[in-house]
Amino acid sequence: MEMLKSTIIQLGQGFGYTFGIFFFTVVFSIPLGLLVARGRMSKLLVVSAIFRVYISILRGTPLMLQLLLVYFGPYYIFGVNLGSIQIGPFNYRFIATIIAFSLNYAAYFAEIFRGGIQSMAKGQYEAATVLGFSKMQTYFKIILPQVVKRVLPSVSNEIITLVKDTSLAQVLSVAEMFTNAKAAAAAQVSVVPFIVVGAFYYIMNLTVETILNRVEKSMSYYS
Amino acid sequence: MSDTNNDIVLEMKGIHKSFGKLEVLKGINMDVMRGEVVAVIGPSGGGKSTLLRCATTLETVEKGKIVIGGDVLCDDVNGRAVYCDKKLEKEIRSKFGLVFQNFNLFPHFSVRRNITEALIHVHKKSKEEANAICDELLSKMDLVAKADSYPCNLSGGQQQRVSIARALATNPEIIFFDEPTSALDPELTKGVLKVIKELAKEKMTMVIVTHEMSFARDVADKIVFMDGGVIVEEGPAYDLVTNPQQERTKAFLAGY
Ligand SMILES: Nc1ncnc2c1ncn2[C@@H]1O[C@H](COP(=O)(O)OP(=O)(O)OP(=O)(O)O)[C@@H](O)[C@H]1O
Ligand SMILES: [Mg+2]
Numbered sequence: 001m002e003m004l005k006s007t008i009i010q011l012g013q014g015f016g017y018t019f020g021i022f023f024f025t026v027v028f029s030i031p032l033g034l035l036v037a038r039g040r041m042s043k044l045l046v047v048s049a050i051f052r053v054y055i056s057i058l059r060g061t062p063l064m065l066q067l068l069l070v071y072f073g074p075y076y077i078f079g080v081n082l083g084s085i086q087i088g089p090f091n092y093r094f095i096a097t098i099i100a101f102s103l104n105y106a107a108y109f110a111e112i113f114r115g116g117i118q119s120m121a122k123g124q125y126e127a128a129t130v131l132g133f134s135k136m137q138t139y140f141k142i143i144l145p146q147v148v149k150r151v152l153p154s155v156s157n158e159i160i161t162l163v164k165d166t167s168l169a170q171v172l173s174v175a176e177m178f179t180n181a182k183a184a185a186a187a188q189v190s191v192v193p194f195i196v197v198g199a200f201y202y203i204m205n206l207t208v209e210t211i212l213n214r215v216e217k218s219m220s221y222y223s
Numbered sequence: 224m225s226d227t228n229n230d231i232v233l234e235m236k237g238i239h240k241s242f243g244k245l246e247v248l249k250g251i252n253m254d255v256m257r258g259e260v261v262a263v264i265g266p267s268g269g270g271k272s273t274l275l276r277c278a279t280t281l282e283t284v285e286k287g288k289i290v291i292g293g294d295v296l297c298d299d300v301n302g303r304a305v306y307c308d309k310k311l312e313k314e315i316r317s318k319f320g321l322v323f324q325n326f327n328l329f330p331h332f333s334v335r336r337n338i339t340e341a342l343i344h345v346h347k348k349s350k351e352e353a354n355a356i357c358d359e360l361l362s363k364m365d366l367v368a369k370a371d372s373y374p375c376n377l378s379g380g381q382q383q384r385v386s387i388a389r390a391l392a393t394n395p396e397i398i399f400f401d402e403p404t405s406a407l408d409p410e411l412t413k414g415v416l417k418v419i420k421e422l423a424k425e426k427m428t429m430v431i432v433t434h435e436m437s438f439a440r441d442v443a444d445k446i447v448f449m450d451g452g453v454i455v456e457e458g459p460a461y462d463l464v465t466n467p468q469q470e471r472t473k474a475f476l477a478g479y
Contacts, residue, residue, distance in 0.1 A: 121327075123323060123325060123327035124327060124329070126281055126323070126327065127321075127323065127327035127328075127329070128329075129280070129281065129316070130279050130280070130281065130316060130319070130320070130321045131316075131340075131341040131345065131389070131393070132313055132316045132317055132341055132345040132346075132393070133341065133344070133345060137344060137345075141340070141344070142329055145331050146330065146331055149331070221373060222330045222331050222373045222374070222375050223330070223375045
C-alpha cells in the first residue's frame with residue numbers, strides 16, 4: 001500500500017512534464033499546421049512542393065527519430081551546444097521535445113486542415129466576395145469556423161494519440177510519467193507502476209475526450 | 224459617383240469570355256436602365272450564368288467594358304479588358320447584390336447575422352442600424368419569426384428569401400438573380416417569385432436568369448434570349464414570348 005502510494009506520487013511528478021508536452025504541442029502545432037496547410041495549398045509550385053516534402057517526411061519517419069534529431073542535431077551537425085539553454089523552468093531537453101512534437105503534429109494537422117478547407121463549397125467564398133468581405137474577413141469569419149467544425153473529429157483523434165505519444169519523450173530522458181514508471185518498475189521489480197501509469201494515461205484521455213465532445217456539441221447547432 | 228448616364232445602372236459592351244479554348248461569351252452587349260427588370264432566358268450552357276458572374280466580379284472577362292452604377296469595372300484597351308484597382312472594385316461590389324441558385328447562405332450564422340454581417344463589417348454600420356435594416360427586410364420577406372433560426376432549419380424557399388434579404392441589405396443599385404427558383408419545389412417557388420414581383424413593383428433594378436417563362440413575361444420589362452454565347456434576340460417581355468422573331472427563339476419557347 002505504501003509502495004502504491006509512493007508510485008502514484010512519483011508518477012504524479014512526471015505528470016507535469018507529460019501534461020506540459022501535451023499542452024504546448026497542441027498550442028503550437030495547430031497554428032503551425034494551419035500555416036503548413038496554407039503553404040501546401042499555395043499556387044506557387046515551389047512553395048507547395050516544399051510543404052509537400054515537409055509533410056511527407058514528418059509523417060513518414062518515426063517521431064522518436066525526429067526527437068533525437070532535434071535534440072542532438074544542433075551539436076552533432078553544427079557543433080552548437082544548446083544543452084545549457086533554459087527558458088524559465090524549461091531546459092533544452094524539454095524544449096527540443098516540444099519542437100519535435102510540434103513539427104511532427106503540425107504535419108498531421110496540416111493534412112486534416114487542408115482536407116477541411118478544400119471541402120468548403122466554392123459558393124461560400126463567392127457569396128462572401130460579392131458581399132464585399134476582404135480575403136482575411138472571408139477566411140476568419142466564413143471559412144475557418146466551418147472548417148473547425150468539419151475537422152474536429154479528426155483533430156480529436158490526433159489529440160488523443162498525442163496524449164499517448166508523449167511517452168516517446170523518454171528517449172530524451174525527459175522525466176515524464178513513462179520514464180518515471182519504467183524506473184519505478186525496475187526499482188520495485190513490479191508491474192504495478194506500469195498499471196498505474198496506464199491508468200494515468202487513460203484518465204487523462206477520458207478527460208480530453210469529454211472536453212472535445214463538449215466542444216463538438218457546442219458546434220452542433222447547425223449542419 | 225459619376226453623374227453621366229445616371230439612368231444606366233449596368234452597361235456591358237463587347238464582352239468576351241473564354242474558359243481555356245471554350246469561348247463562352249462571344250461579344251455580349253447589354254444595358255440595364257434604372258428601375259428596369261431584365262430576364263435572361265436560353266438553353267443550358269448558353270452562357271447565362273457566366274454573364275452574371277462576369278458582371279458580379281466572380282469571373283474576369285478578356286475583352287469588353289463593364290460599368291456598374293457609373294463606376295467602370297473594366298474597360299476595353301486595345302482589344303483587352305483592363306480592370307480597375309481593388310479599391311474601386313470593392314466599391315463596385317457594394318453597388319450590386321447577387322442571389323445564387325443554391326442560396327449560399329452562411330450555415331454557421333443565424334438568419335439575422337447572415338443579413339447584418341456585411342452591413343456591420345463591410346459597410347461599418349452600427350449594430351443597431353444593421354438590426355433595424357434586417358428587421359425591416361425580414362418583415363418584407365415574411366420571415367420575422369425566423370430571425371434567430373439557422374439556415375439548416377429553414378425550407379429552401381425561406382432560405383432563398385433570406386438570401387434575397389442579404390443581397391438587399393446593403394441597398395444595392397441592382398440585383399442579379401441566377402435561377403433563384405431552380406432548386407425549389409413548385410410551391411416554394413411561388414413565395415420567392417412573389418417577393419421578386421414586389422421588388423419589381425418598387426422599381427428595383429434587376430437582372431434575372433430564369434426558366435420560369437410566364438414569370439419572365441409578366442414581371443420583366445425586357446427579355447434577353449441567349450444561346451451559344453450570343454444574344455440571339457431581345458425585346459419587350461410580352462412581345463418576345465408571344466411573338467418571337469428568330470427561329471432559335473421560337474424553337475426554345477416551343478419547349479415551354
Ligand atoms: N468554370 C468553368 N470552367 C470551364 N467551363 C465553364 C466554367 N463555367 C462554365 N463553363 C462552361 O461555359 C458554358 C456556359 O455555361 P453557363 O453556366 O454560363 O451556362 P448557362 O446558360 O448558365 O446554363 P444553365 O442554364 O445550365 O445554367 C458551358 O459550356 C459550361 O460548361
Ligand atoms: Mg446557369
